[in-house]
Amino acid sequence: MTTAVHQLDDGAWLSVNDERRVNVGDLWLLAGDSVCDCPLTDFLAEGFVEVAADGPAVEARVAGQCIACGASGVTDWLEMGRVDREGRFRAVETISVHRPRPDRRPSPE
Amino acid sequence: MPSKVEGWKDEVYGTEIRDHLLEFAEDGWESIPEDERDAWFERFKWWGLYHQRKGQESYFMMRIGTPMGRITPEQLRVVGELAAEYATGPAENPEWGGAYCDWTTRQSIQLHWIELQDVPDIFEELEANGLSTIQACGDSWRNIVGSPLAGRDADEHLDVWPLVQELNDEFNGNPAYSNLPRKWKVSVTGDTRGSGQGDINDLAFEPATKELDGETVKGFNVRVGGGLSRKEPRLARDVDVFCRPERMTDVSAGISALFRDYGDRDDRFNARIKFLVDEWGTEKLRRVLQEEYVDYDLPTAGEDLRDQYDYNAGRADSTGDYIGVHEQADGQYFLGLSVLMGRTSAADTIALADLAEEYGSEMVGITQRQNLVVADIAEADLEDFLAEPLLERYAPDPHPFMRGSIACTGTEYCSLSIVETKNRMVRYARWLKENVPVPEGVEDFHIHLSGCTASCAQPQIADISLRGMKTRKDGEPVEAFDVGLGGGLGENPQFADWVEMRVAADEVPGYIANLLETFEVRREDGESFRDFVARHDEEALQTLADPEETSYHDPFMHNTKMTWYPYAEEDGLDASPAPSGEPADD
Numbered sequence: 001m002t003t004a005v006h007q008l009d010d011g012a013w014l015s016v017n018d019e020r021r022v023n024v025g026d027l028w029l030l031a032g033d034s035v036c037d038c039p040l041t042d043f044l045a046e047g048f049v050e051v052a053a054d055g056p057a058v059e060a061r062v063a064g065q066c067i068a069c070g071a072s073g074v075t076d077w078l079e080m081g082r083v084d085r086e087g088r089f090r091a092v093e094t095i096s097v098h099r100p101r102p103d104r105r106p107s108p109e
Numbered sequence: 110m111p112s113k114v115e116g117w118k119d120e121v122y123g124t125e126i127r128d129h130l131l132e133f134a135e136d137g138w139e140s141i142p143e144d145e146r147d148a149w150f151e152r153f154k155w156w157g158l159y160h161q162r163k164g165q166e167s168y169f170m171m172r173i174g175t176p177m178g179r180i181t182p183e184q185l186r187v188v189g190e191l192a193a194e195y196a197t198g199p200a201e202n203p204e205w206g207g208a209y210c211d212w213t214t215r216q217s218i219q220l221h222w223i224e225l226q227d228v229p230d231i232f233e234e235l236e237a238n239g240l241s242t243i244q245a246c247g248d249s250w251r252n253i254v255g256s257p258l259a260g261r262d263a264d265e266h267l268d269v270w271p272l273v274q275e276l277n278d279e280f281n282g283n284p285a286y287s288n289l290p291r292k293w294k295v296s297v298t299g300d301t302r303g304s305g306q307g308d309i310n311d312l313a314f315e316p317a318t319k320e321l322d323g324e325t326v327k328g329f330n331v332r333v334g335g336g337l338s339r340k341e342p343r344l345a346r347d348v349d350v351f352c353r354p355e356r357m358t359d360v361s362a363g364i365s366a367l368f369r370d371y372g373d374r375d376d377r378f379n380a381r382i383k384f385l386v387d388e389w390g391t392e393k394l395r396r397v398l399q400e401e402y403v404d405y406d407l408p409t410a411g412e413d414l415r416d417q418y419d420y421n422a423g424r425a426d427s428t429g430d431y432i433g434v435h436e437q438a439d440g441q442y443f444l445g446l447s448v449l450m451g452r453t454s455a456a457d458t459i460a461l462a463d464l465a466e467e468y469g470s471e472m473v474g475i476t477q478r479q480n481l482v483v484a485d486i487a488e489a490d491l492e493d494f495l496a497e498p499l500l501e502r503y504a505p506d507p508h509p510f511m512r513g514s515i516a517c518t519g520t521e522y523c524s525l526s527i528v529e530t531k532n533r534m535v536r537y538a539r540w541l542k543e544n545v546p547v548p549e550g551v552e553d554f555h556i557h558l559s560g561c562t563a564s565c566a567q568p569q570i571a572d573i574s575l576r577g578m579k580t581r582k583d584g585e586p587v588e589a590f591d592v593g594l595g596g597g598l599g600e601n602p603q604f605a606d607w608v609e610m611r612v613a614a615d616e617v618p619g620y621i622a623n624l625l626e627t628f629e630v631r632r633e634d635g636e637s638f639r640d641f642v643a644r645h646d647e648e649a650l651q652t653l654a655d656p657e658e659t660s661y662h663d664p665f666m667h668n669t670k671m672t673w674y675p676y677a678e679e680d681g682l683d684a685s686p687a688p689s690g691e692p693a694d695d
Binding site: 004008009011012018019023024025026027042044046047049068072 | 113114146151338524563586611
């Protein structure tokens with residue numbers, strides 16, 4: 001099943017199958033990201049820059065800054081959530097620790 | 110590859126959106142196919158409708174474009190009545206009640222909680238009264254800004270109102286310019302105050318004179334590529350073109366067509382013309398304009414009047430707004446009224462329209478400082494007008510902190526904003542008024558509060574700039590602000606220096622109090638706040654004051670974005686009365 005993803009309203013939110021699913025303005029805890037050198041990046045999401053869906057995974061690169069050290073930047077690919085077999089999107093918990101990936105997940109065979 | 114939005118625009122855009130919009134309105138919200146909603150919401154913007162944020166599905170913000178912020182008292186009444194009838198939402202704002210009008214920094218009007226089925230009736234009423242929502246949002250010519258007092262202001266170079274009407278007629282609904290790569294913001298300044306704020310627009314006509322064919326011609330210098338959004342603020346750049354008044358439409362057509370053809374349609378974050386000016390430089394832009402878009406020889410720039418600019422300029426020798434009583438060129442008077450955070454209740458809007466009409470005013474103006482101006486008051490009526498009870502709330506002589514505060518929409522309705530804005534700025538202004546001595550000689554002190562980097566409250570051009578942020582306090586995430594100092598326009602415009610980062614929202618008033626105390630002690634005789642900031646380097650600025658908790662209480666410290674409406678008693682997203690797109694078990 002194809003998943004339609006968009007970033008809209010100047011990157012204000014991520015749309016999955018034409019429903020607003022993820023907002024900017026949340027804090028994400030990121031491990032191993034290139035935005036800053038903090039052990040964990042306490043990342044304020046300010047705008048979606050790129051979005052993509054491969055199979056069930058919905059991913060995005062997000063502009064923002066670490067509120068611990070102040071460094072600004074764009075994250076690597078970060079999983080926003082997954083679309084289940086019924087087409088429902090289940091967002092990840094932002095309060096968990098997330099590890100962005102330099103490359104998008106490979107498309108399933 | 111063109112962006113997804115460009116693909117939607119290729120299918121349907123411009124005036125043709127209206128028929129679809131009216132059809133959806135007739136059939137109801139549910140008639141918009143679920144898999145087409147993103148596309149239609151993007152298109153509806155062109156007709157001034159902006160889908161409100163998560164938790165407020167099916168409700169729209171409606172923007173009415175009013176060129177140079179000019180409306181008649183009758184039109185003001187119509188707007189107030191429409192707000193009362195259609196802009197009443199499911200919850201009340203604690204400051205302004207259930208229905209209100211927002212007066213924006215680009216001299217437009219915004220109504221909230223508009224439902225799709227009401228749009229045809231609203232359009233009919235607006236258009237019957239000479240008002241429209243056309244191109245109020247979307248990728249096209251936006252509302253043209255400039256002084257609403259054109260033709261009345263005694264400090265005037267040229268009356269630009271007829272020229273702006275001509276531009277508005279030419280470029281509204283014109284298919285050649287209705288699908289641009291991005292928004293297109295135009296400013297026309299005819300006064301000597303600089304009140305068009307051209308430096309922060311995509312295209313600016315600035316007052317100038319030039320010797321041409323042996324005579325001194327009054328006209329305009331042209332600047333291109335200003336804007337504040339994101340963290341990429343730019344001042345409009347001088348492209349070395351003088352424009353006679355009769356050539357304004359030709360030059361405007363040429364530059365906006367150049368933007369249409371050469372602007373970046375692949376990446377919306379790089380689409381504004383400010384980035385094209387960065388890439389090309391002004392010489393190439395001028396050359397392409399001359400060679401491909403204009404069929405007469407463009408004169409080089411004339412002599413500008415920028416040394417006279419005082420609008421939002423942070424000068425010690427004059428105030429930077431239209432507040433107060435001012436004599437018009439015809440001997441009548443205009444009164445600039447302070448509108449706190451650019452918002453009036455629907456009832457007050459109607460009352461102001463009645464008052465303006467009663468006193469014979471023919472024009473009410475919306476300024477770029479979110480205030481209202483009532484023009485054409487006879488000298489003999491001034492005393493009575495000033496004694497009207499309504500002017501206790503909309504004062505022509507407000508306290509400097511109330512006078513200079515402006516704020517954007519914020520998380521109340523906006524998807525982009527990080528923090529709550531208007532109600533917080535009201536609380537800030539009131540606390541400052543009650544607790545902080547006004548520095549000697551300061552009549553207007555500009556604090557601009559913007560919820561995010563989109564910069565709709567123009568934070569970079571204020572004495573104190575507040576930009577929405579988050580921080581942690583006792584380990585918990587709270588709303589916060591980056592604080593900038595010393596921005597302003599005028600002869601030599603300057604963006605604020607960002608001095609204090611991630612200040613918890615409840616420590617901002619304490620910071621401002623400490624800062625102004627330092628300013629009063631250390632300023633040179635008669636020095637303006639902006640000049641005081643300018644003579645300190647970044648390191649010194651950071652030592653001027655510290656954030657501090659005070660008696661100020663902030664009820665919006667939590668994540669207001671995660672509410673359906675920040676002021677509702679039950680404010681959680683799951684309490685939203687809007688038809689949510691999310692499945693119940695999500």
